[in-house]
Amino acid sequence: MTETTARTRFRAATCPYEDASLSIEERVEDLLGRMTVAEKAGLMFQTIAVMGPEGTLLDDPDTLPFGFTVRQMIADKGMNHFNLMGGGRPEHIAQWHNRIQELALETRLGIPITLSTDPRHHFTDNPGTAAYAEGFSQYPETLGLAAIGDADLVREFADLMRREYLAVGIRLALHPQIDLATEPRWSRINGTFGEDAELTGKLVAAYIRGAQGETLNTTSVACMTKHFPGGGPQLDGEDPHFAYGREQVYPGDNFDYHLAPFKEALAAGTSQMMPYYGMPIGTEHEEVAFGFNRGVITGLLRERLGFDGIVCTDWGLISDANIMGQTMPARAWGVEELSVPDRVLRVLEAGCDQFGGENVPEQVVALVEAGRLTEERLDVSARRLLREKFVLGLFDHPFVDPAGAAASVGTPAGIAAGLRAQSRSVTVLKNAAPENDTRRGEPILPLAEGTRVYVRGLDAEVAAGYGTVVATPEEADVAIVRVKTPFEPREGGFEQFFHAGSLEFDAVELAAILELCATVPTVVDVYLERPAVLPEIAEAAAALVANYGCADGPLLDALFGRVRPEGNLPFELPRSMADVRAQRSDVPRDGKDPVFPFGHGLRY
Template structure:
């Protein structure tokens, strides 16, 4: 490992011991606020603005063949005055080589700016650290399907550690957005449709990444929760489109996960949303970024723009007439760091010449950035251990956790005639087929199944041409040829496991220039339904393993498959988990984090809509969802009984306890998610049908019973009333507890003045 001189020693040598009192910011024992103010007082305007900018390492940061730091000319110039941060340095390197790069990069940054200010290095983490060699976990919506907050925290704890081993300090994750429109290509980056479920998952993710904030100085990274706010509510499900949210919906449903990230989990950063809220661009919204986030919630961290979005206030959203107007709007609103752009905060030194009043806002932004760097321990411990990066990344414990998370996330949607689990001791041949089968699927199944099962496989066709910018669907003629290949192979089997759904090209982020990722319908793409129907004609049982990144309207699959496993997008070991469930090594326990519609015309369909939305159906079709929020089968059965309230009357400050007994009435041990819903019977404003307010995941042996209790607090009963203030209104409430949103026991209580 290369040795690096601590920044304290460097500063002592450079400044001289006699100036130590003037350099309080290098004194580790002083309070962070004192260190920040001391450093800020010594910075020039150019040095301050440098701490408000971030660029991507793809501009030219790497190691040469001798493993020495190598820059493009443009990168070196960007570091003349220091820098707030650099995105994704070393993301294509092995963990140890990335650590080597980041140590050298940090040393260069420190030595080549006048005050020795370190940079933070930033990643993303949609399914683990977004870098080569790190453990790849399931996507957030898959993890949310586990309904296991402890497990999710453990996953993000590993992500936080693996990132820090590489020499990274922050991640532009997790997403606290509520996903209710499956046309939106980024749905899988979220934790689902429900405010409470997403809030609980966000607290777990942020706490895990940050090591409960205790690990920020050395072992973990800071979370930058995004996209503040309402991003996934884009019109038409199209990225960059407008967002139409009523003020009441914003307060009651959209903001709570972000508030939980700030108030409960102490997220270190917040990323503003691409979008607008009722016409006000989020990057230029002081009510959102200052009044709500900082003044109401007490947020002490920093706000970063989404990519290039400060400049886009001018040339895209057109709420600023000039680039300078865009800079002014974002700065005053509360955006502290400009991500990537050269046409936004880079203009500030020139602007200050004629607008000295901007200095106050610049200083406030820089304070927040510097504070973040002190909280991360970068002034005192700026480097990472290269050997530890090699030894600790993607280790056995991390891989075991990824497998455990997969096993708890898979949802059993259908199991006709109790086809599953399969008997591994019965000699038979199983066909593994379909367009989203993985190259390692057969090996994973062979590892789990044992010696009595033979496997044959056939992919048949790809869904698209694999273009990562704008993919093109595989021509129908080629797909039909592939379907025939699959059918011919499947005829040689006794059981068929069909892998269908999405791939990474058919559901993804739509980029600003060129790239598409959103869709105008949610049926399985191509001829996947035809493939299933062709396989059913063979007369063999067909088990569907549904791999996808967005909710799909799987009517044909639900009607004709003998069994359906909803897998979303699992970890790198996901096929092992699928095999374990198919052969009964694991009893499925996942539950849907979204409502599954029958078709796109049912949208919106989330279970917690206003009650009046459920009054009428459509002509010639059913209005009910295909599968309800919270739904998921098991290989055992659970009976709910004896729902009891501690009292049936309370006041607006009362806490009422509710309990229920759950018994495993089957023959196998299993895990069940006990879900608590509250329905406000009548309010001063139109109320939702019901709202999830609590859940607990339990494990029961056959015949075992357990009493589960919840506390119904005033916070659970609040609504935003006619005066736009949150309050608990007197009246009648229903309490509903069960294993899915549509399968509950019901009781009621009254709240009096």
């Protein structure tokens, strides 16, 4: 169905707000004047949506995360912002997107859907932070982009992301994440640009300009930059998705350091902001979660920093939920005693425009009917939300071409660029044979083509394209082993996705690595989703490299010198957990004797 025939089918007459010859301000005001309180309230909620197989609609509410279908939320609740969880082939996402746009056209005012997503171009698959991405180009995590440190590359990445999102109908990125990784134990470090505020500020500006352009327009993907005013300095590194991680602490009195990248995001024109779940402890601000915090949202973000864009809360501040079989209380940290209506009112009084992960617009309507909330306050937020839809061109061109999506997402050029970025981000930490090797002190990398290699933790068939794979360490010239940053497993279907706790390798895994290193010169590759504690490995390995999301082929390209590894550590690597515990959570580079410092990276 074309855009013209769809609108003709569902819309009997054209209203002024549908007239593209009028200014955006005129269109916004005309539409706003036609909306009921319920329709305005519907604008102010964005929650998770799930598509069916091959882009179909799911119409059994009992199978869906929050007990409502997209059809119900559009038709009955007046909602028109959705966060796509999961997905499928690009053409199927495009087909599903078009189907929900048709549902939106059937409503009284025909307000189009704004479809959003968590990151889809990296390696993380966590339903709370990043999405599975079939068919999309794949880059290292943003930590890897930070390791390369090239603002031009970040802008090129964001532009590719923009084009692939546009093709399937996604118009809002629930990223970039620009929290600073100053607390090594925090489970969300892999989504950041590392611990340095200056580097993060430089890269986020490039990211936003790549996604949005110099100004938001009809070819932009809007950015919801997060998590204002800077997550990361969590007490003991625990995450505020969970009650035990609700406290955000500043023992180094370093609040402004975490704020600095957000100033760069504002200067670059980010369209939206998301405050985090955490509650600030020991600062000038009230000790309630940032989404409820008027001093932070209105006083700091809107008045002091001058932001007049959309502020959307993080997901699930208002209502308790069951996520993947785990009961999750509302993240109403500091205001847990408030009723659901009082929480809603508190978020709006703080200065937020939209409730993430919620689908209860009837609560807003009830507050207006009870005289506790004015319609004029709704208009302030509705105006911002409507304006973005008009600026993005959604009213004029709500549909996408599924065939075009299939052709333009995950192109050979895009895939090649992602693979090359994976290789470039590899960080060489050590490159010298140990004392007990005949090549003592000599570089091991790059490896020569055809080298006899024993591999552990990577695909032998892939490795066979680079060297001669042997069955035992004793037969090898060199071993290559891939490991991941340790973590303490948590219980619960949802909680297990958040890798937190100790950064030390357990005794069994460490002994196996050290035994291999003692048997044959060994290249150890560690996936740094957080700063691993690895002094013994650093001492014993012939070469030690880090990656931040890298497939076997791109890693071997770097190890064998086919692509030059360019990474520098985006955070320091601590010597012990005692050192980690002694660090101040809000201060970068606070280790006393790191194994490798921030910015370390060798070349060959």
